[in-house]
Amino acid sequence: MSPRESKKNETGGMKKLVPLQAKTLVDQVVDAIVEATATGVFLPGDRVVEAEVARSLSVSRVPVREALRILESQGIVVNERYRGMRLMDVSVDRLEKILKVRTALETLAVQEVLQAKQEHPDILAPLEEIMERLHEAVRKEDPYGVASLDTEFHRTLCRLSGNDVLVRMWEPLSRQLTIIFGLSTLQKNLDVIVQEHDELLTGLKAGNSAQIVELVRVHILDYSRALDYEGLVTARRSERKKISADEAPAPRG
Numbered sequence: 001m002s003p004r005e006s007k008k009n010e011t012g013g014m015k016k017l018v019p020l021q022a023k024t025l026v027d028q029v030v031d032a033i034v035e036a037t038a039t040g041v042f043l044p045g046d047r048v049v050e051a052e053v054a055r056s057l058s059v060s061r062v063p064v065r066e067a068l069r070i071l072e073s074q075g076i077v078v079n080e081r082y083r084g085m086r087l088m089d090v091s092v093d094r095l096e097k098i099l100k101v102r103t104a105l106e107t108l109a110v111q112e113v114l115q116a117k118q119e120h121p122d123i124l125a126p127l128e129e130i131m132e133r134l135h136e137a138v139r140k141e142d143p144y145g146v147a148s149l150d151t152e153f154h155r156t157l158c159r160l161s162g163n164d165v166l167v168r169m170w171e172p173l174s175r176q177l178t179i180i181f182g183l184s185t186l187q188k189n190l191d192v193i194v195q196e197h198d199e200l201l202t203g204l205k206a207g208n209s210a211q212i213v214e215l216v217r218v219h220i221l222d223y224s225r226a227l228d229y230e231g232l233v234t235a236r237r238s239e240r241k242k243i244s245a246d247e248a249p250a251p252r253g
Contacts, residue, residue: 038182
């Protein structure tokens with residue numbers, strides 16, 4: 001009996017639901033900062049002021065302080081001496097390092113998934129379900145939904161490998177990836193993003209190890225390198241300054 005059949009039996013034939021997770025206030029603050037950065041409300045390199053975030057979210061500074069500690073441990077914010085907390089940068093050098101680590105981890109993941117697929121032919125079912133949700137997010141024109149599900153697709157791929165060490169190495173990158181994926185939706189058609197994941201899933205189903213390894217390389221390295229994250233941030237920052245200047249009160253004569 002396959003793991004999926006076992007899950008069906010446990011739930012009386014109903015497809016297993018994703019368990020709900022109670023989120024603390026700190027978790028919610030973390031998610032809010034990540035979403036704001038992924039959607040361009042905050043920009044990479046921006047200073048993050050604890051009091052301003054607390055005021056904006058209508059919470060005390062205590063959960064914000066703890067959230068920033070978590071985000072610092074995951075590379076989302078950097079504590080610079082005399083300058084305070086700043087959001088991660090998206091320089092070419094920084095992104096290249098992240099992409100190379102991702103490629104190594106996810107290449108191993110797909111190889112181990114293909115090996116497990118020989119014993120469990122339906123192992124890819126969770127990825128198929130995520131793809132359904134991805135297509136729905138595109139239909140709803142929900143860029144952040146697409147970015148979040150993009151992260152979930154790759155997280156699930158790593159988990160399906162059954163390699164807990166791999167997952168523990170990949171997971172700390174997850175929020176950085178959500179930000180990167182979110183920024184990509186600001187300069188890339190959502191349909192194209194989903195099509196790229198359809199290609200990956202099709203490759204996994206085909207079961208050709210050399211082909212899927214190449215697909216992973218193209219998906220992570222080539223597609224990401226084709227985007228100009230630094231240019232996007234520079235343009236957004238210029239737009240923000242222009243709006244601030246336009247909204248500033250005119251000098252008194």
